[in-house]
Amino acid sequence: MIQIDVERKMLTTDGIRKLEVCVEIPQYELVCLFGRSGAGKTTLLRMVSGLFKPDKGIIRIGDRIVFDSSRKINLSPQKRNVGYMFQDFALFPNMSVEENIRFAQGEKDHKAVENLLETFQLIRLRNQSTLKLSGGQKQRVALARAFARKPEVMLLDEPLSSVDMELRLSLQNEILASHQLFQSTTIMVSHDKDEIKRLATRVMRIGKEKVVAFENPTDL
Amino acid sequence: MYSEFIETLFVTGKLAVATTILLFIIGLPVSYMLAFARFRLKILLEALISMSMVLPPTVMGYYLLVAFSPQNGFGKFLEHYFDLRLAFTFEGILIASVVFGLPFMIQPLQNGLMSLPESLREVSYTLGKSKTTTFFRVLLPNIKPSIITGIAMTFAHCIGEFGVVLMVGGDIPGVTRMASIAIYDEAQALNYTVANRYSLILFLISFVLLTIIFSVNKRHKV
Numbered sequence: 001m002i003q004i005d006v007e008r009k010m011l012t013t014d015g016i017r018k019l020e021v022c023v024e025i026p027q028y029e030l031v032c033l034f035g036r037s038g039a040g041k042t043t044l045l046r047m048v049s050g051l052f053k054p055d056k057g058i059i060r061i062g063d064r065i066v067f068d069s070s071r072k073i074n075l076s077p078q079k080r081n082v083g084y085m086f087q088d089f090a091l092f093p094n095m096s097v098e099e100n101i102r103f104a105q106g107e108k109d110h111k112a113v114e115n116l117l118e119t120f121q122l123i124r125l126r127n128q129s130t131l132k133l134s135g136g137q138k139q140r141v142a143l144a145r146a147f148a149r150k151p152e153v154m155l156l157d158e159p160l161s162s163v164d165m166e167l168r169l170s171l172q173n174e175i176l177a178s179h180q181l182f183q184s185t186t187i188m189v190s191h192d193k194d195e196i197k198r199l200a201t202r203v204m205r206i207g208k209e210k211v212v213a214f215e216n217p218t219d220l
Numbered sequence: 221m222y223s224e225f226i227e228t229l230f231v232t233g234k235l236a237v238a239t240t241i242l243l244f245i246i247g248l249p250v251s252y253m254l255a256f257a258r259f260r261l262k263i264l265l266e267a268l269i270s271m272s273m274v275l276p277p278t279v280m281g282y283y284l285l286v287a288f289s290p291q292n293g294f295g296k297f298l299e300h301y302f303d304l305r306l307a308f309t310f311e312g313i314l315i316a317s318v319v320f321g322l323p324f325m326i327q328p329l330q331n332g333l334m335s336l337p338e339s340l341r342e343v344s345y346t347l348g349k350s351k352t353t354t355f356f357r358v359l360l361p362n363i364k365p366s367i368i369t370g371i372a373m374t375f376a377h378c379i380g381e382f383g384v385v386l387m388v389g390g391d392i393p394g395v396t397r398m399a400s401i402a403i404y405d406e407a408q409a410l411n412y413t414v415a416n417r418y419s420l421i422l423f424l425i426s427f428v429l430l431t432i433i434f435s436v437n438k439r440h441k442v
Contacts, residue, residue: 051342077345084346090339094361103357104347149347 001027002153002185006047006057006067012038019043023204023214027062030179030186032196032217035206041189044206045155048187049084050077061152083151083184087158089142091130097141098126104148112148119181120144120174135163139171147182154179156188160195172198224393225402225414229421231310232399235385236378239317243325243374246318251329252355256341270327272320281387284316288388306388313389313396320384324373332366333359365440369433376429379422 002025010019019040025031033041046052048059050066053074059067061082066075077084092100101113101122117123120140125133130141139159146154159175160168176199179186187204190196196203196217203215254266272280288306289295298304306312336359344354360367382400389396391405399418406415 049346051345077342078348078350080346081348082346084343086339086343088337088339090337090343092340092344092358092362094358103344103349106348145347 001025001060001062002048002187003058003060004044004048006054006059008040008043008047008052008054010040010043014038019206021047021206025185025187025202025204027185028183029201030176030188030199031202031204031214032200033187033189033204033206034191034196039206039208041206042157045084045157045187045189048153049082049155050075050080051084081149081152083146083149083154085139085142085146085154085156085159087161089138091133091138091141091145093129093131096127096129097122097133100130100141100145101148104145106149116144116148119178136167136171139163140174143174143178147178147184150182151184154182154184154186156186158189158191160190160192168195175199225417227394228397228399228402228418231394231397232379235310235313235317235381235398236375238314239321239378240325240371240375242314242318243321244371246322247325247329247370248355248360251326251333252359254326254330255333270323273323277320277381277383278387280320281316281384284312284319284384284388288312308388308390308392308396310389310395313385313398316384316388317378317381320381321374321378324377325370328366328370328373329363332363335366336362365436368436372429372433376426379425 003023004025005022007018007020010017017040021040021044033044035041043052047054047067048061054067054069056069057067058065058069061080064075065071065073066080067073092103095103098113098117101116102108105112117126120143122137122140122144125137125141130138133141142159156175160171163171172195175188188199190199200217203217203219205215250269254262254269285307286292287294288298290299290305290307295305295307298306304311306315340358340362341354344358345351349357380400381398382404385396385398386401389398391397391401397405399422403415403418403422406412406418
């Protein structure tokens with residue numbers, strides 16, 4: 001389970017606003033984060049990953065408290081074991097597909113790399129520079145790399161925003177399949193209602209300031 | 221005459237190589253700090269580092285000469301405790317050259333680091349990698365054009381250094397005489413053949429280095 005009960009001031013186009021989030025996400029869920037632009041979806045993901053520090057509150061992942069303002073606990077992103085897939089995929093241009101995945105491993109595990117390359121259909125591309133990949137291929141590498149560290153929580157920040165409709169459907173299947181395979185509790189930002197209905201087990205809607213509530217994807 | 225010519229070129233090359241190596245080692249952490257760290261007085265530090273781009277070399281040379289002088293505090297301290305004299309020595313012109321060359325190494329490295337998407341650094345952290353690992357395995361390999369530019373600019377600038385080196389090192393053959401100073405000396409003595417030889421060598425080195433910088437940058441833009 002992930003417990004998030006935090007506050008953080010955000011600078012938006014409407015001035016400074018306070019984002020308040022108080023939710024508990026059960027283990028293995030694939031939760032879609034939904035809300036208008038600037039509502040704080042990415043800010044929330046960054047707070048969970050440790051890239052942003054909340055002003056106050058607590059974040060617990062399983063049994064571990066990764067942030068607690070009252071006890072001055074703030075684990076660095078390196079210590080949280082949270083996978084993060086950025087909108088731009090952030091693949092390392094100086095490394096091949098395989099090197100990107102190997103880099104992510106804590107301890108070298110050749111078999112695990114082979115499994116990931118196979119799972120994400122990257123065997124043929126393993127030695128290719130990431131600069132030469134298509135949008136869909138980049139996404140598969142980014143997913144494989146994020147899973148290489150076996151994260152407890154996977155955060156996907158609009159992973160399908162830059163791909164066309166046809167590719168989108170096949171990549172949605174891959175996200176679904178990898179979520180089922182690796183069983184990481186997943187929070188995914190999406191604006192697409194069809195996509196949410198297809199993938200999410202729950203929906204978290206960020207309203208003007210607060211995370212309003214969990215919703216059933218079919219209720220959107 | 222010929223041996224003096226070779227000796228001067230050797231001192232020039234030695235100073236340029238040593239300055240470039242030292243500045244690369246100093247430039248890596250400083251450029252990282254300037255690119256990513258937030259602290260008060262950062263602008264002051266940036267301005268100080270860039271001073272040599274606008275300051276007359278003789279001004280910096282004068283201050284360094286005063287500082288290195290055994291008559292004054294710092295120079296006296298070095299001589300008393302380390303038996304080290306910097307005024308009119310190779311070590312002195314090396315330090316002066318490093319100080320004067322700071323912006324030529326640091327600015328390209330800093331700009332290169334700042335031009336990388338922030339997500340590269342951040343994703344590396346979420347993959348459990350330390351800041352040091354991220355710097356050497358992710359950031360540096362992706363700013364190769366900036367590294368080459370920094371090294372080439374520092375080397376080329378040092379080869380052509382005149383004012384600072386003359387002020388701090390004087391013009392001691394085989395010790396502190398640089399090719400750029402020798403050109404002036406030879407021209408004053410109407411030895412145009414030797415002056416021409418020095419000038420041609422400096423011209424060719426600078427031309428080759430600038431061509432390398434432009435071709436590397438062009439290749440990485442395509």
